Structure formats: structure tokens, C-alpha cells
Amino acid sequence: MPLVRVEAEDGVARVTLDDPARRNILSGPLVGDLTAAFDELEAHGDVTAVVLTGAGPAFCAGADLADLLAAADGDLTGLHRVYGGFDRVRRSPLVTVAAVNGPAVGAGLNLALVCDVRVAGASAWFDCRFPAIGLHPSGGHLRMLQELVGPQTAAAMALCRRRLDAASAQVAGLVLEATADDDLLPAADALARAAAAAPRELVLLTKRSLHEERTLTAEQAIAVEQERQLWSLQLPSTEAGLRAAARTAR
DSSP states (O other): OOSEEEEEETTEEEEEEOOGGGTTOBOHHHHHHHHHHHHHHHHHSOOOEEEEEESTTOSBOOBOHHHHHHHHTTOOHHHHHHHHHHHHHHTOSSEEEEEEOSEEETHHHHHHHTSSEEEEETTOEEEOOTGGGTOOOOTTHHHHHHHHHHHHHHHHHHHSOOOEEHHHHHHHTSOSEEEOGGGHHHHHHHHHHHHHTSOHHHHHHHHHHHHHGGGSOHHHHHHHHHHHHHHHTTSHHHHHHHHHHHHHHO
């Protein structure tokens, strides 16, 4: 049985990790299904945004302990596969919204961190967990965490085992919004639909710019944005929108 469910409509897809008995751990089969789901959605060319969530009480409980034990014995195959799973989501050109419905732990927290936007239900919590089981964080965990919550909260999570609930995660900047559990998917869907309402090629290029400009100087970023804005002015939808706005302003 597939361990990832995919539904798509009107430019928005919902990708659900569906191994609730194992708390949606990043097992080899689940990572394979997750990778295949993103490959297929990107190939279709009609999906702009993806809502990523978990079935059952957890979002994602992290790596498979069997893969960690194998890595301790020198077989890194499973561990590389785990990190390849959330990195596949990070590399997607599509807009990604994590609807965190429950615990996001260790590599499962990484899976939430690589998404463009995160929304958390009341049952969600976020736990670095790596030090608690004797592991140094990996997969870009510390860099992503510090970018979102700042060095002090990142240190508290990574060094002092501080766990954030949904409300604390919103205050810290880890999630955009904390909702009641019943409101989680509607809130995430609304964000994805808003992204999908604009021209797809414009949205995907804007996401690309957001990621690329993290490593550019101010001057380089200005040059990139100017070039891409001039490109966007040539879109038929942009011209129509500007003409409509001009008529309204008269």
C-alpha cells in the first residue's frame, strides 16, 4: 500500500504522509513514495502549491531507528535516504505549505523546516530531539532553525531540549499561524490557493528568487529583481491586470 496519498485540484495538491502506525517516520518506502509524489506533481505542470501534512496523530516522527543503527555500524544507505527525502521537498520549485498536525521530531522537524510556509494545529509540537538520542543535528537543521527562530531559541531547542508547542512556535517565528486542529487544513489550503491564484510561472520564479537572494549582495539582489520584474511585465496576465487597475484609478 502507498505510504503517501496525493490529491490535486485547481493548481493545489495535498500530499499526506500515510503511515500513522509508525507515526509517519521517514522509512525507505515512505521516502520513496514522497519522492515519487513530488516528481509526478512537478511533471504535470498544472500544480503550483502543495500542502504537506501527516495522517494520524503525528506529522513526522523523524528517521527510522533501524537506519540510524545501521549507520552506526557503517551502512549509511538508509541514513542518506532519510535526508534525501526531506531534501527532495526542499528542492521542489513548487510552493510548499506544511500543515503540521502533530509532533514534528528530529528529521521530521527538518521536513517541516524545508517547506516555504508552516501552519500548526493545536496538537502540533516541534522537537529537535537529536541530542536526546546522542546525535549531532544534520541535514541543515541548525542553519534552518536559526534562520527562522534566531540563535537563542535555536540554542534552547538544540542544546537545552526545549520543545515548542504550536503557540510558542508561532511566537518564535517557526510557524506563520497556530490554529485549532479542525482549522489546520483549511488554513493551509487557503495559503496554497492564494499562491495558485497568480500565474504559475510568476509564482515559481518568485519562489526561486526568494531562495537565491539569501546568498546575494544587496546590489546583486536588486539586479536580479529588476531583470525578473521586466520579464513579468511581458506576461499577458500582467498587462491585463495593469490595464484594469489603470481604469479603476481614473
